Amino acid sequence: MTALYDQNFGEKWTMYHGDCVEVVGWLPDDSIDYSVFSPPFSSLYTYSDSERDMGNCETDEEFFQHYQFLADQLFRVIKPGRLCSVHCMNLPASKSHHGYIGIRDFRGDIIRSMIKAGFIFHSEVCIWKDPVVDMQRTKALGLLHKQVKKDSARSRMGIPDYVCTFKVPGDNEEPVEGPFTHYAGDPDCFESNGDYSIDVWQRYASPVWADIRQTNTLNFRMARDGKDERHICPLQLDVIERCLQLWTNEGDLVLSPFGGVGSEGYQSILSGRRFVGVELKDSYYKHACQHLNAAEVEFNSAKLF
Numbered sequence: 001m002t003a004l005y006d007q008n009f010g011e012k013w014t015m016y017h018g019d020c021v022e023v024v025g026w027l028p029d030d031s032i033d034y035s036v037f038s039p040p041f042s043s044l045y046t047y048s049d050s051e052r053d054m055g056n057c058e059t060d061e062e063f064f065q066h067y068q069f070l071a072d073q074l075f076r077v078i079k080p081g082r083l084c085s086v087h088c089m090n091l092p093a094s095k096s097h098h099g100y101i102g103i104r105d106f107r108g109d110i111i112r113s114m115i116k117a118g119f120i121f122h123s124e125v126c127i128w129k130d131p132v133v134d135m136q137r138t139k140a141l142g143l144l145h146k147q148v149k150k151d152s153a154r155s156r157m158g159i160p161d162y163v164c165t166f167k168v169p170g171d172n173e174e175p176v177e178g179p180f181t182h183y184a185g186d187p188d189c190f191e192s193n194g195d196y197s198i199d200v201w202q203r204y205a206s207p208v209w210a211d212i213r214q215t216n217t218l219n220f221r222m223a224r225d226g227k228d229e230r231h232i233c234p235l236q237l238d239v240i241e242r243c244l245q246l247w248t249n250e251g252d253l254v255l256s257p258f259g260g261v262g263s264e265g266y267q268s269i270l271s272g273r274r275f276v277g278v279e280l281k282d283s284y285y286k287h288a289c290q291h292l293n294a295a296e297v298e299f300n301s302a303k304l305f
Helices: 020-026 060-077 106-117 131-138 145-154 196-204 237-247 263-270 282-304
Strands: 006-009 013-017 032-037 078-089 091-093 102-104 120-127 161-167 253-256 274-279
Touching: 013 263, 013 282, 020 060, 020 274, 032 060, 032 237, 060 078, 060 106, 078 106, 078 237, 106 120, 106 161, 161 237, 196 237, 237 263, 253 263, 263 274, 263 282, 274 282
Parallel strands: 013 274, 032 078, 032 253, 253 274
Antiparallel strands: 006 013, 078 161, 091 102, 120 161
16 A cells, blocks of 8 residues: 555545554544444455455464454544444354364454453344355355255354444443434334334344345445455445444444445444544545445435435
């Protein structure tokens, strides 16, 4: 990357092109109301050839040495009593890379890293994923039906996503208040019994979210370039919107240190929040700026009418 801390901005957003650890390190203390992001899943996906890219770590141990620097900075910049949500999943282990076939506790390592930085483990939700779609995408042996007939001791369930949320100790000086005025998720899964805000809350309070639309994501395909080695998938907008509804007020400043193509910022702006994001990869950064501009135009147009 040639230009460290190149930036672009709009009325309600700023996007930095640089290393998230260093950029977040420049943000003022207690300046962020909420952070939500999906970090690289250790070495599962490769996003770029930069040595600054956490996805280029050779081992989980190396990844979390790098990630700890970010966790420490997040603890510093998020206001007391406010929250940080990390989208993650446990990771498959392979015979060739890890010496065994099984599951690595990536989610647990994220939790331990955030607690080490000073956060309180506040809550978590499990996000259901279709095991058939996962099998078709990954060709995982443990998800194949023929394996059940051959030796089901090697069969397993699909690997779900999680949103793990962490709190900075202290009193929240600006309570997050107000009823839920709309529902984010698959409309076929929701029906109000007459008290809309309570009905929405009961869906959101479930420890398993089975009503997330898996395909409700920003179009990321145009942001890929020839250096990408593996397939990636951005965080679903339903997940981001729910987190914003639960844990932010209008006008709050939301941070994503792994801005990607702008999913967290896009939904933040549409929800009336402000956004600051960081992205290392050039093609993602450029598309994130386009998406954030589009969200701002859409939000301002909605206010006019």
